[in-house]
Amino acid sequence: MDVVTFGETMVLFNPDSNGPLRYAHRFTKSIGGAESNVAIALTRLGHEVGWFSRVGNDEFGKYIKSVIRGEGVDVSRVVEDEERNTGLIFKERFMHTDPNIYYYRKNSATSFLNVDDLDYDYIKQSKILHITGITLALSKLAREAVYKAIEIAKKEKVLISFDPNMRFKLWSKEEAKPILLDIAKKVDIILPGISEAEMLLGINNPKEISNRFLDMGCNTVAIKLGKEGCYVSDKNSGEFCDGYVIDKFEDTxxxxxxxxxxxxSGILKGLSLKESAQMANAVGAMATLVRGDMEGFPTTSQVMEFMGKEKYVDR
Incomplete structure (x- = not known):
């Protein structure tokens, strides 16, 4: 297994029309969840990935498992909760701006994810454990599970990747900051957005941010700079990598x-730091071209064509 990740995935209802949600009458059903998004994107790029969670033993939970399994992700460790429901998300869309997000996830099945839901051997046999700050924010039980997963990964020398993924609808800055900083000291790869890094460290210079995280013990830092691309660094070097210009996006x-x-994916394929950053920028940019949380993630050949490294043959 190349990557194992875990966290909450919800059923997503995306309105077929723009404007206030009160006037939306038809919706397209899909799924949304940061960790399953990463799992699906990695699978499309050719990797073997496992995702686990706790979902309700209801039709929505079965739908989530079906969709993610259909994308080629292993869901064999997902727990079906007999007592609690699967969480829901509704989007509210306006023209070419980030959608408003409405969560219905309080007391959801995943908020009761706990250390007993972890499979030691499942984490042990992966190359990378990917975690996010969203799971840390769900509940004290889920937070304990994240810490336990990190403990297992460290003991078994599994690389740990961490995206802070701040969600202020789930917890406050005051609650989040010390926990996210504590996690940052325990991981190998950290992938913050520039605004998240500024919130955590109180500085907004990518080079300074990177150095601070490296001093904490991270081995690799990739700072997302939006349309400007990213700044990546390790113990030996650091550099900016330009992003891709998207004139008209569908969904960020x-x-x-x-x-x-x-x-x-770049790390797993043995690419250089810069090549991994270029791959990251390209996949992130392509995700915005399609409506939906995970529908726009490309295959390897598609991303190579987008980056101009392969020629597209249309007929």
Whole structure:
């Protein structure tokens, strides 16, 4: 297994029309979840990936498992909760701006994810464990599970990748900051957005941010800079990598997860730091071209064509 990740995936209802949600009457059903997004994106890039969670033993939980399994991700460790429901998300769309997000996830099945849901051997046999700050924010039980997963990965010398993925609808800055900083000291790869890094460290210079995380103990830092691309560094070097210009995007949700998947794919394939950053920027950019959280993630050949490294043959 190349990567194992875990966290909450919800059923996503995306309105077929723009404007206030009160006037939306028809919706397209899909799924949304940062960790499953990364898992699906990595699978499309040719990697063997496992995702686990706790979902309700209801039709929505079965739908989530079906979709993710259908993308080639292993879901054999997903727990079906007999007592609690699967979480839901509704989007509210306006023209070419980030959608508003409404969560219905309080007391969801995944908020009761706990250390007993972890499979030691499942984590042990992976090359990378990918975690996010969202799971840390769900509940004290889920937070304990993240810490336990990190403990297992460290003991078994599994690389740990961490995307802070701040969600202020789940917890406050005051609650999040010390926990996210503590996790940052325990991981090998950190993938913050520039605004998240500024919130955590109180500085906004990518080079300074990178040095601070490296001093904490991270081995690799990739700072997302939006349309400007990213700044990547390790113990030996650091550099900016230009992003891709998208004149008209459909949906920015999932772009950060695509970035994470592209970067981890580069690491797994033995690419250089710069090449991994280029891959990350490309996958993140392509995610914005399609409506939906995970629908726009490309295959390897598609991303190579997008980057101009392969020629597209249309007929």
């Amino acid at each position: 949700v999932g772009a950060g997860d695509g970035f994470a998947a592209g970067f981890l």
